[in-house]
Amino acid sequence: MKPTVHDIARSAGVSLATVDRVLNGRPGVRHVTRERVEGAISALGYVRDVAAANLAKSRTYSFVFILPMNDNPFMISLADEVRGAIGRSGAERTGIRVVDVPPFDPSALVGALEAVLVEKPAGIAFVAIDTPEVRDAVARLAGAGIAMVTLVSDLPDSARDHYAGIDNIAAGRTAASLMGRFLAGRSGTVAVLAGSMLVRDHRERLEGFSAVLQDTFPDVRILSVLEGRDDPELAEMLVADALRRHPEISGIYSLGAGNRGLIRAVQSREADRRPLVIAHELTAPTRAALTDGIIDAVLNQDAGHEVRSAIRVLKAKADGLPVITAQERIRIDIFLKDNLP
Amino acid sequence: MKPTVHDIARSAGVSLATVDRVLNGRPGVRHVTRERVEGAISALGYVRDVAAANLAKSRTYSFVFILPMNDNPFMISLADEVRGAIGRSGAERTGIRVVDVPPFDPSALVGALEAVLVEKPAGIAFVAIDTPEVRDAVARLAGAGIAMVTLVSDLPDSARDHYAGIDNIAAGRTAASLMGRFLAGRSGTVAVLAGSMLVRDHRERLEGFSAVLQDTFPDVRILSVLEGRDDPELAEMLVADALRRHPEISGIYSLGAGNRGLIRAVQSREADRRPLVIAHELTAPTRAALTDGIIDAVLNQDAGHEVRSAIRVLKAKADGLPVITAQERIRIDIFLKDNLP
DNA sequence: CTGTTAGCGCCTTCAG
């Protein structure tokens, strides 16, 4: 039989309340008593029943998700997944609130973080923007004991507890490997379409992509990056223009959003003169394009997994519990038309 | 405030015990009373607190994992993951027992299932073998109300509740796509190394692989399948022999285990005459070979995910609860040397 | 500083 608080109380010769105080690190226990209790705890191999504890506390984990009001399909699906989690709140003892912020706006993000700090939730998940102000705000929240998880885009060397997102450098490297191998033979020129070089994940993807092309496929040349601001219209213009001016383009790596525009631009060429295309995020348009052969491969991060993982980790961190790291690693999914889910 | 049993008892004008009887479909409630209670339940939108219920029942889910005593790295890692889950049993209210059976042996599997039936666990996870006897045994267990999940290899059209594994046809198709594209240009002959064509997952992979090669890469020829029985020694011999007799082989698809032998055979050729290699399961040997450029791509199923998923699903099925299907879909991971975890 | 007592939401005897 698993030992309970009663067992350790009896074994240590104290009352339940004292055991509880020790277990939860609350003050008001003499040093010797505390040690006696701790002795009993480890002697009996006691592990607290989190479910029972939460029941007694009638605890519900209050979490806030700060999401950019970005209307691209990926961010929409991310928001959908958060809504799904809100729907499961009853069963999961969570109370989740969503705060929208304008995209790519560090001070708005800082403002949102500060505002959330006031209500002292148990945890916050947010899509980070990599600036010193944001880092400072994060430090303040950490000081207030709020668990924090960055979502999709990380904030390294900050006080956040965990990052729920993919390794973007590896993603870029993977894209380059696929590109290089798919081009096999066709020596080529490759165009890169990004959202903005101000965002960390886009920068990292480009970095990984360039590195592998240089090292492993030196015959492939990269054109200067097109910044489409994740805007389909702009992306379409930029890509169409590039294809016109560089007819030798044999591949395009789209490392941000705005893929609808890219797809239109590629589609408007004759079928046998279309470049190889590798894009990010499996959404309705990229899925269709993959099926139709307009896009050759899609790298994806599973928004559902990211959200569920963020919640699991926030819970664990809020309770000071360990996480199953392998379970929380967000994979770089590679989709060809053959392994679409 | 979420409604509790007290609320619905009061609202229906009955006692807690009666509410409980209705909730759990137990007998001893007059029809009218039952309807009154059910009315209150749906009127208040009551949802039962599973954690509290489990606490009251001091329930622990008893599960049995039936695993083949197969000494290949993948099966070993699967067993490791089950052991990991056993380690978390305390926190997860599970009691998991492992039963070993000889591999590829339908009657041994049936025997194990029958033996397990006696102890009436809440659920069973097992690596299926696709024969009528096994199907019959599964039907009997289902009759006894035991939840069942097939692991890694499925048993379609049977009474099992769920399959925790990848879509093997899609995996084969994906392998073919990668093979065809990586070969781009080099018209080629491809060898296939399987474990045994008696196992469903191997058959399905081959089926998907052949289909895509025929449809999309008609210039690529497939040699007759090498059956390595997942044995490294035999696999090495077969592959070495094939390479000797068919110097034109430009690619090898290894869809089973026994990759250590395959790797040795390939490695013993001069570097510039090595075929393209696509294999299954990321294990120590395949990982090393991927890093060294001996293997070009690895398709993988995440054993940890499969085990955790099986447990979540068994719990849900044992309680008659729904599952988050997206969360339980086991992905076909594609690893290149660039996105190794 | 320490102990007693009464729940959290649900289930399970045991009476009636």
Next chain:
DNA sequence: CTGAAGGCGCTAACAG
């Protein structure tokens, strides 16, 4: 057929 009372493992007042 129905209800009252006690308990699962833990926490939270409130007394001492």
